[in-house]
Amino acid sequence: MAIIIAVGQLFLWAALYFSESAARPEGMSPAQEITLHITTDGLIESSFETYTIPLVSDPHYEFRDFVARDAEEEVDRIGVFETTFTVTDPNEDVGLFLGYNYQINEVRVNNTIIKAHTVADAWGLASGFSPSAYIIPKDILTSGENTLTLESAGYLTKRAPTYHVGDVANVLTAQAWGRIFATDLAMVAVALMAFVILLCFVMDWPKEDRPRITALIILLCLWSARDLLLLGIDRNLSPRLSWWLYHAVSYSLTLALLDFSLAWTGLFNRVRRVLWGGYLVCVILPAVLVINHWTRWQLTDAGWLIDVWLTNILAPIVIVIFAWDFATKRPRETIVALLFIVCASALLIDAVDDQFGLHVPFNDNLYLTFYFAPLCGAFLGLGMTASIAAQATRSRRAVLEMNEVLEQRLAEREKQIRTQAKSRAVLDERRRIMSDMHDGLGARLSGIVLQTRTRKLPYSDVPGAVQESLDELRLIIDSLDSAGDTLAIALGAFRERIQQQFCAAGIALDWSIDEGAVSARYSASEVLQIFRILQECCTNIIRHAKASNVAFALRRVEGDHPIEITVRDDGCGLREGDNPNGKGLKNMAMRARRIGALFSLQNIGPGVEMCLRLPREHSEA
Numbered sequence: 056m057a058i059i060i061a062v063g064q065l066f067l068w069a070a071l072y073f074s075e076s077a078a079r080p081e082g083m084s085p086a087q088e089i090t091l092h093i094t095t096d097g098l099i100e101s102s103f104e105t106y107t108i109p110l111v112s113d114p115h116y117e118f119r120d121f122v123a124r125d126a127e128e129e130v131d132r133i134g135v136f137e138t139t140f141t142v143t144d145p146n147e148d149v150g151l152f153l154g155y156n157y158q159i160n161e162v163r164v165n166n167t168i169i170k171a172h173t174v175a176d177a178w179g180l181a182s183g184f185s186p187s188a189y190i191i192p193k194d195i196l197t198s199g200e201n202t203l204t205l206e207s208a209g210y211l212t213k214r215a216p217t218y219h220v221g222d223v224a225n226v227l228t229a230q231a232w233g234r235i236f237a238t239d240l241a242m243v244a245v246a247l248m249a250f251v252i253l254l255c256f257v258m259d260w261p262k263e264d265r266p267r268i269t270a271l272i273i274l275l276c277l278w279s280a281r282d283l284l285l286l287g288i289d290r291n292l293s294p295r296l297s298w299w300l301y302h303a304v305s306y307s308l309t310l311a312l313l314d315f316s317l318a319w320t321g322l323f324n325r326v327r328r329v330l331w332g333g334y335l336v337c338v339i340l341p342a343v344l345v346i347n348h349w350t351r352w353q354l355t356d357a358g359w360l361i362d363v364w365l366t367n368i369l370a371p372i373v374i375v376i377f378a379w380d381f382a383t384k385r386p387r388e389t390i391v392a393l394l395f396i397v398c399a400s401a402l403l404i405d406a407v408d409d410q411f412g413l414h415v416p417f418n419d420n421l422y423l424t425f426y427f428a429p430l431c432g433a434f435l436g437l438g439m440t441a442s443i444a445a446q447a448t449r450s451r452r453a454v455l456e457m458n459e460v461l462e463q464r465l466a467e468r469e470k471q472i473r474t475q476a477k478s479r480a481v482l483d484e485r486r487r488i489m490s491d492m493h494d495g496l497g498a499r500l501s502g503i504v505l506q507t508r509t510r511k512l513p514y515s516d517v518p519g520a521v522q523e524s525l526d527e528l529r530l531i532i533d534s535l536d537s538a539g540d541t542l543a544i545a546l547g548a549f550r551e552r553i554q555q556q557f558c559a560a561g562i563a564l565d566w567s568i569d570e571g572a573v574s575a576r577y578s579a580s581e582v583l584q585i586f587r588i589l590q591e592c593c594t595n596i597i598r599h600a601k602a603s604n605v606a607f608a609l610r611r612v613e614g615d616h617p618i619e620i621t622v623r624d625d626g627c628g629l630r631e632g633d634n635p636n637g638k639g640l641k642n643m644a645m646r647a648r649r650i651g652a653l654f655s656l657q658n659i660g661p662g663v664e665m666c667l668r669l670p671r672e673h674s675e676a
Contacts, residue, residue: 056382060374063396065241067404071427072415077422078186078233079227080152085217089116095131097161097206108215112412114422115154116215134213136205140220150226151203154216154424156187162207167195185237185425186216188230190223217424229560230283233425241282241429243374247436248275248317252438270311270318270327271439277308282429290448295354299341302358306337309365312399316373319395320380357648370403391445394438438462506627526579542575542618542672543568546609553593560597562605562624569610575618575672577650585620588654591643592622592665600626602662616653616668625662631665 088109092102108116115138138664142149151169153159157372162170169189203220207213252275255268281304287298310551314330317323344357374396381392405428407413415421550566557564577585602624612619640656643665647654653668 056375056378059392060186060378060396061383063374063393063400064571066393067397067400067427068416070416071074071404071423072421074232074236074427075415075421075423077227078236079421080219080221080229082221082225083217083219083229084221084420085110085114085219086138089136089215089568091116091118091213091215092135092137093120094135097133097135099135099204108136110217110551112414112422114217114412114424116217118213119427120209120211120213129210132210134207136207136213136215138203138218139200140203141200142196142198142220145193145198148193148223149191149196149220150223151189151191152219152226152229153187153189153205154218155185157216158208158214159187159205159216159636160208162189163202163206164191165195165197165205166203166204167192176238186230186233188226191220217222218407227533235336235428237425238286240433241286244432244434245282245286247433247440248279248298251439252279266327267315267318270315274311274315275435275439277304277311278432278435280304281308282432285426288529291303295345296649298354298358299345302362303338305338305362306333306365309362309369309402310334310337312373313511314367314401316395318375320376320384322380324378335601359409363409366402366406370399370406373399374403391438391442392440394434398428398435398438401428404428427442493592506647540576540583541573542577542585543573543609545586549586550607552592556593556597557605562597562602565606566602567606567608567610569608571611572609574617575611575669577669577672581650584650585669586641588646588667589620589622591639595639596622596624596626599630600624600663602626612668614668616670619670620667620669621664623662625661628658628661629656 058337088107091106092099093104093106093107094102106118111117118134120132120134124131124208151162151164153162159170159618161168169191170187182611203218205215205218241387252272255272255275260268281301284301284304289300292300310330310333314327317327317330340361344354376394377399381389404413404423405426408423409499413423415423492582546568550564594603596605604625606621606623608619608623610619611617641658644654647667651670653666657664657666
């Protein structure tokens with residue numbers, strides 16, 4: 056826990072060192088004291104009081120006008136700060152750098168105005184914290200000592216910033232960096248926080264995350280409002296209304312940071328209910344101070360003290376809460392924890408700097424000159440965007456992993472179902488075939504036995520009848536063995552048996568299977584009908600065709616019957632006296648219709664071609 060806090064402080068102070076160094080001209084060394092003249096018209100010649108004001112550690116020059124504070128009515132007491140600087144060559148371009156433009160009405164060099172008189176915000180809550188730079192005209196400079204005067208708009212407290220006179224490029228570069236850190240990045244921070252607020256509103260958050268998101272939205276809204284007030288959005292309001300608005304937002308922001316830390320970490324949920332009443336106090340307390348008609352002096356001091364001490368008490372608690380949560384619950388969210396700690400530390404450092412005037416460690420001359428907390432709004436916006444993106448990424452990864460697991464389980468289950476369905480289909484086919492074998496083959500064998508006993512079947516015909524029954528039995532066995540296989544594999548078993556018969560008859564068999572038809576798949580009962588058709592065709596060729604060659608082909612064609620089986624011989628063909636509607640051919644056509652196939656038989660010159668076109672095959676699923 057201590058390590059993450061130390062790393063956060065190291066990062067914050069490194070950023071402060073870089074920003075303060077970049078926003079200060081090289082060689083800048085503020086004078087240790089400056090002269091203040093109290094006048095009624097802003098002219099040194101008419102001054103009636105003169106003071107020597109030392110450099111304070113903020114760093115700036117400050118004078119508290121107790122005469123103006125104690126006066127019953129407002130009096131004209133204008134403060135004009137006077138100092139000198141040396142120019143060696145008045146023909147060189149010389150620039151003037153002011154640490155801030157806060158409550159500076161007019162700037163003169165050698166009694167010549169280089170910044171005209173403007174109405175400044177006497178309350179100083181929302182403007183003037185960025186540095187300013189001016190190019191001093193060459194014609195008003197003299198070789199040697201020159202006079203610089205700054206007219207302060209402060210009534211109760213008269214302030215002058217640190218200054219530097221030197222090379223124009225050096226001065227303008229420092230002023231540009233200072234404006235980036237004091238105003239430009241603050242505006243970027245407001246834009247980033249507005250984006251995160253919009254993102255939080257449009258996303259559909261789980262119920263358990265909504266308290267955290269609500270606390271985050273409140274924090275970002277208040278942080279953005281405070282940044283806008285520091286940028287001067289309230290400059291057209293009345294002084295007292297502006298004072299109330301700034302302090303109500305500032306008090307609520309510190310409380311919202313504590314509320315968010317508790318909501319984000321899930322600690323002390325009951326305490327959060329009390330904090331809702333605290334928001335009401337943060338709004339009412341500044342209003343009570345304004346309504347009591349306190350003087351500017353009293354309002355400024357009271358509001359400042361409450362703001363500083365509220366931050367001094369709550370900001371360290373927030374830092375410890377975030378560090379404890381990182382160390383115990385979220386060790387992987389290092390960047391997010393660091394950003395939260397840096398943001399809380401920035402508020403704390405700004406408050407302590409208002410009290411004591413801090414400087415960068417190990418560099419006593421590099422004081423903190425502008426508020427760093429507004430810039431941290433950008434870090435807060437980036438941190439929350441990163442956190443939301445990381446959370447969305449983790450959720451998406453979890454969903455994808457869960458989907459992958461579910462898909463695997465679904466695929467396994469589908470595979471099991473397909474296997475079970477295939478097994479059931481095979482069993483059903485086998486039952487049907489066994490029933491067909493019992494009804495068909497059994498009846499045929501019984502008929503052979505009966506005809507033999509009654510001597511209706513000559514003994515010389517018995518071997519042929521038994522052979523036909525054996526062939527039928529082999530067809531049934533082949534169809535059962537090929538259940539679940541492709542048609543090409545099933546026909547391979549048929550080929551082994553039929554080729555022996557062709558060889559015995561002196562007929563050469565040419566076997567061809569097209570690659571497109573290899574995957575065709577049919578049920579066992581359909582394969583049995585195909586076998587019977589082919590067996591009848593081959594038997595007719597052996598008995599009647601007087602052929603020398605037979606060509607068998609399995610291929611895929613176009614149409615609703617895409618699988619085609621052809622058996623072609625080079626025999627004598629169908630003669631005019633042959634009956635094309637004989638019993639064998641009728642059985643072949645009937646079996647083809649039974650499985651939804653198309654059957655044809657035709658002369659092709661020398662020989663006959665039998666064509667069997669099968670319907671669309673079953674998919675492997």
